[in-house]
Amino acid sequence: MESKRKNRLFQHSTMAALVGGLFGGTTTFKDLMKHGDLGIGTLNDFDGELIIVDGEPFQIREDGKAYKVAPEDTTPYATVTYFEPDVLFNVQEAMTREAVEEKIASLVQGPNVFYAVKVTGNFKVVDTRVAPKQSRPYPPLIEAVKTQPTYHFEYITGTIVGFFTPKYISGIGVAGYHIHFIDDMRKIGGHVFDYELLEGVVEVAQQTEFELELPQTSEFLRSDLGSPDMLEQIEAAEN
């Protein structure tokens, strides 16, 4: 039994693999969940958005609704950590996403390490999208996200979780913030484009280590994942 070390980032596979259309699940949730209680990612067949809150994984499907994830379900890309905040602030007056991110930046130790974030509270607005399920032969990421449904939620209580990734990690992860939302009732959510927080709490945990687990499928091992415009494709697909 592995010890549950706090704030040690664990990631399965890479953004580069998703850019290349490697959407087939390459690890189970049974295995993934050994490495954290908070996280984000996607699911087998790029079927929606993954959000793990308080040790419970949820799948947000194309209909924008949240579904339970089973231990035997699989994922091609996910990032998790055992979350223990070391920076925390309360929000009592409305803050835009930009304002929250500026405030975090003023409280942490610079942009060259990973941070896990958790924002819990009442939101005036949350704008999301959901990755649309794909089937083999998989298209590249840039094609897959062309038909993604978007959702606009207003006056909703819930939780945003995700990660800040340093720019130099681009290709392995998504540089900057990559965040997902789920509402209080665990009924709806998605990949977050933008939000405005009315009141709540922002928790941040600097990650002291990063473990990258690479798939051992021949598909992953033999694909050409060195697309010259990979970073542009990630930017276009994720932001």
Ligand SMILES: [Zn+2]
């Ligand atoms: Zn996402």
